[in-house]
Amino acid sequence: MNNLSSLLSPAVSPDYLELVNLKRSFFIRTEDVIFIQADVNYVRIVTKTGKVFVQAKTLKSYEQLLKKTSFVRTHKSYLVNFHHFAGYQITDGGTFIQLLDGKKVPVSKRRRQYVQTSVSQKQNGVN
Template sequence: MNLTAPLRVIIVEDMIAIRHDIEDFIKQQTGFIVIGTCGTVHDAIVLIHHTQPDLLLLDIGLPDGTGFDILEQLPAQMKVIFLTAHHEYAIRAIRYGAIDYLLKPLNKQELTEALQRVVVSKPLLQEQIAITLHSFRKNIEQGYIALRNRYYVQIVELNKIKYLKGDNGYTTFFLNDGKKVVTTKSLKDYEEFLPADSFLRTHQSYMVNELYIDRYLPKECILYLEDGAKIPVAVRKKEMLDSYFKKL
C-alpha cells in the first residue's frame, strides 16, 4: 500500500490550449493532483499563497511578467519545472540554479521524465533561487553554480572548481578543498553554459578552470594543475590550447 501523498500541482501557463493539455496529461499520472491553473503572474502569486502547492509548472513568458517574478515571491520551498521557448539568458539562469526545465513545444515523454525526476528531488533551496534570479536579472556570468544529483544540491563558487570529469552521463566536480561533487548531468551540459573564457574543454572527458593550470606540455598532450593533477589534452584540442597560451 502506497501511503505517499500525491504532489499537489499548480500549472502557470498563459496559452489556454497548452495549459489544458498539461492539466489533462498530469491528471492521467499517478502521484500528482492538479489543484489549480492560471495564466498570469498576479493570479499565480495569489493561488500559490492560498494553496501552498508542492510543485509548480511555470511558464517563463507571461502577459504581466515572467516566471522569475513568481519564483522571487515563493512563500516557501517547493519544487519547480520551468516551461520555456528557446530563451538563451533564461535557460542559462535556470541551469546555473540547477532547476529543471522543458522546452516548448512540450514532448510528452520529456514531461513524463521530468515528473519522475521531480518525485525524488528536493524542494528548491533559497540559494538556488538567488543564483537563478541574479543570473537572469543581471544578464551576466554567475559567480556560483548549483550542482544537483538525486540526493542533494550543492552550491559552489565557480572559482573553487579546479576541473570537471565526465563519465557516462555523470560529471564529477573536483574542488580546491579536495572535495568532489558528482552530478547527474553530462559534461556537455556544463560546457554549454559555463564561461568558455574560464573553463577550457581539453578533452572529451575533461574541462579545466584556468585558475588552477600550472604547466602545459604540448608534446605530451598534458596539462598539469597546481596540485599536480594531470589532465589529458585531446589532439583536436591542441590548436585551441596553443592559441590560449599564446594570448597569455
C-alpha cells in the same frame, strides 16, 4: 517545480555553480572548481579543497554554461578551470595541462590547437 528545472539544466553564474543531490540544492564557487571530468552521463566536479561532487549531467551541458568563464575543454572527458593551470606539457606520451595541485589533465590531439590558443588568449587577458 523550481527544483525540477534545476535537475534538468545546471544553473550557473560567473561566480557559482548550482549542484543538486537527492536531499537539496546548493552552490559552490566556480573559482573553487579545478576541473570537471565526464563519466558517461555523469560528471565529477573536483574542487581545490579535494571534495568531489558527482552530478547526473553531461560535460557538454557544463561546457555550454561555462563557455564565457575561465573554463577550457581540453579533452572529450575534461573541462578545466584556467585559474588552476600551472603549465602546458608536450611529451612522447601526449599533451597535458599541469595543474597547480600537481595533477595532470590530458589534452586531446584534436583540441591541442584550441587549448594552446585559449591559454594564450587568457594569459593576454582576451576572453
